[in-house]
Amino acid sequence: MNRTVHKFCAWSGTLCLVTMAIGFILFAGFVPTRSPGQNAVETAQFIIGHRDRIRWGMILCMFSSSLLMTYAASMAIHMRRIEGRFPALAMIEFGLGAIFVLEFIYLLFFWQTATFRVDRAPELVQLLNDMAWIPFVGLTSTAVMQVACFGIAVLIDRRERPIFPRWLGYYNLWVALMFIPGTFNVFFHNGPLAWNGIIAWYLPLAVFATWMIINPIYLAKAVDTMDWDPLVATETTPADCDELARLRADVDELLARATR
Numbered sequence: 001m002n003r004t005v006h007k008f009c010a011w012s013g014t015l016c017l018v019t020m021a022i023g024f025i026l027f028a029g030f031v032p033t034r035s036p037g038q039n040a041v042e043t044a045q046f047i048i049g050h051r052d053r054i055r056w057g058m059i060l061c062m063f064s065s066s067l068l069m070t071y072a073a074s075m076a077i078h079m080r081r082i083e084g085r086f087p088a089l090a091m092i093e094f095g096l097g098a099i100f101v102l103e104f105i106y107l108l109f110f111w112q113t114a115t116f117r118v119d120r121a122p123e124l125v126q127l128l129n130d131m132a133w134i135p136f137v138g139l140t141s142t143a144v145m146q147v148a149c150f151g152i153a154v155l156i157d158r159r160e161r162p163i164f165p166r167w168l169g170y171y172n173l174w175v176a177l178m179f180i181p182g183t184f185n186v187f188f189h190n191g192p193l194a195w196n197g198i199i200a201w202y203l204p205l206a207v208f209a210t211w212m213i214i215n216p217i218y219l220a221k222a223v224d225t226m227d228w229d230p231l232v233a234t235e236t237t238p239a240d241c242d243e244l245a246r247l248r249a250d251v252d253e254l255l256a257r258a259t260r
Contacts, residue, residue, distance in 0.1 A: 006074065006077070006223040007223055008070070009070045009073050009077075010071075010219035010220040010222070011219075011220055012067040012071045012074070012216075013071035013074075013211075013213075013215060013216040014212055014216045016065070016068055017208075019060060019061075019063070019064040020064040020065070022057075023056070023057040023059070023060030023061040023064060024057060026057075027053050027054075027056050027057030028050070028054045028057030029053060029054075031205075033201060035190060035194065035196050036130070036133065036185075036188075036195050036196065037189040037190045037194070040123045040125070040126040041122045043129050044122035047115060047125050048115065048118050048125065054111055054114075054115050055112060055115055058109070058111050062108050065101050065104040065108070066101060068097065068100055069097060069098060071216070072093065072094055072096075072098070072100070072146070074216075075097070075150050075215070076090045076091075076094035076097070078163055078164075079093055081163060082153050082156065082157045082163060089149045089153045092149050093146050093149040093150055093153075096142045096143075096145055100142050100143060100146060103142065107132050107135055107136045107139075110129075111129070111132050113128055114128035114129055134186050136195075137182040137200055138182055138184070138185050138195075140179045140180055143176075143179050144176045144177075144180060148173060150172050150215075151170065152173075154166065154168050154169030154172065155169035155170070161225075164218050165218070168215075171214065172211075175207055175211045178204055179207070179208070181199045181203070181204065182201065182204050185197070
């Protein structure tokens with residue numbers, strides 16, 4: 001086990017949060033978020049007028065999104081330690097983590113495409129902007145299931161020395177619940193459930209930010225407990241080699257007897 005690699009995977013969630021905030025907020029200027037109630041001309045003026053900032057911001061967010069995979073791998077590894085030989089929750093979490101990365105990257109290119117031609121009709125720019133924002137806020141199913149699986153895994157760890165504190169499991173279930181309201185942004189052009197609304201966007205965004213800070217803290221601490229975990233391979237000692245040699249000799253003897 002390389003402790004540095006596991007620590008990086010644990011902290012990659014926070015690194016992703018910081019770099020994505022730089023690209024999405026500082027470069028692209030997408031927060032504060034513009035209203036879906038704006039007309040096509042207003043939307044196109046913003047997109048085309050800030051096209052270079054949006055392009056660079058989306059490029060940075062694209063590279064940042066890959067860190068969601070290393071973050072998911074860290075969670076899945078420790079969930080595997082909890083579940084044992086048949087880690088259903090860990091496999092679900094890891095698979096959904098991979099899908100979550102693709103969802104992020106794919107939607108970023110709608111904004112990139114919107115900036116590509118300055119002579120594009122405002123209605124088409126608005127369409128591309130809608131195609132980015134609606135799923136960006138509304139694609140919650142994978143994130144909800146991913147976070148919920150981790151929370152459940154924490155809660156079912158009944159060992160004498162659990163990897164994570166029990167409250168972290170309840171916290172992750174609460175995070176999953178807070179992600180759900182964004183699902184319904186497609187029904188609203190204004191108000192708290194619109195894609196720029198307090199319930200659909202800003203509250204889940206704040207919760208997501210805390211999740212990307214709190215979970216990595218405990219994932220990093222969990223790396224330090226891997227030495228005493230029986231599922232983690234440890235360094236082979238001379239005594240281990242001697243025992244393996246004796247076992248091999250016994251197996252050879254049994255095979256020889258069976259073939260006589």
